[in-house]
Amino acid sequence: MKLKKLLGLVLSGVLIISSVGCSSSKEQSKDDKKIVVGCNLVPGEELLKAVKPLIEAEGYELEVKVFNDYVLPNTALNDGELDANLFQHKPFLEKTNEEKGYDLVAVEPLYVCPITLYSDKRDSLEDLQDGDTIALTNDPSNESRSLRLLESAGLIKIKEGELVTPNDIIENPKNLRFVEAEASLLPSILKDVEAAFINTNFAVAAGINANEQGILIAPTDNTYANIIASRKGDEESEKIQVLKKALTSDEARDFINNEYKGTIIPIF
Structure with missing residues (x-):
């Protein structure tokens, strides 16, 4: 009998711990108010910093991670280290998906950088x-x-x-x-x-x-417009929609036009 009671207590403890763990995980997901975006230094980081107040006004914190290559931002997005990235055009994204087996999607075209x-x-x-x-x-x-x-x-x-x-x-x-x-x-x-x-x-x-x-x-070709990219299934999430709204705002357009004077061309 003592052994049965002991086993019962242990199992009860496991169930309680498991329940608490699940509850904590759901709560963290529900309260996640940080948007993590990967980008290159120019214009990604500069543009994201310019629209940061718009994102904060929606109740979200913005964390920007700067990459110095064209490989790691998609790897980090695929692995869940980022919520979105901003550094590539759609043909590059499609080629990466094909080669790496990723399932990343273009959310919104933002600007053209004529090669x-x-x-x-x-x-x-x-x-x-x-x-x-x-x-x-x-x-x-x-x-x-x-x-x-x-x-x-x-x-x-x-x-x-x-x-x-x-x-x-x-x-x-x-x-x-x-x-x-x-x-x-x-x-x-x-x-x-x-x-x-x-x-x-x-x-x-x-x-x-x-x-x-x-x-x-x-010549300007919107086929090669730089895009916001996310994981498939996340593109309609509140986080991504808040990011998209900020990056297609009048403030974002004015920043690009004033800062880059035709070198980078907004298309939104």
Whole structure:
């Protein structure tokens, strides 16, 4: 009998602990008023700081985590370390989902960062010489964007295909050479090549001026608009809707226009 009573007490204790644990977990979820967003330094962090008061006015705390590459923000979002991220366009997100098996979704397009070919050694596209070297980012979607832009300018011809690399070039009258590197490294590589395609966020952060150093600027294309991304199923949550409302506000639009003066173009 004593043994049965002892076992009964132990089981009762386990049930109580289990019940308390479940109750605590639900309460934490219900009271979670922090929105954690991953981004790059420019314009992500600057823009999020600008709209932080709007998010706080809705009763939420904003935590911004800055990443210096294009891989970790999606990994962190997929793993639940972030509620959302802001650094990529939809084609990049779709390629990441395909390669990594993630289930991340585009919530809202915000702004366009026209991809630009920069040079400190050539004053114009026409000044590119035979055998000049051009640096490209090594991520598939932005590398393809860059090569297609060169093709539209008449410098090369490329095979058909959604994603292309320098190996797909079939005509290259100027014998241009290409090197690939991580996007964050391209500003430092610019001095070692004749020209480099540098994503706007890294160019602005490095003080590289499109008006002074840009020799080829892509036309505005909303296909490549930077987006808010979240995990699938979270896009209609209150957190994400509060974030979306702040980032598509008049204050957000005015900040982008005043701070970046056409280098970054809001589309909301």
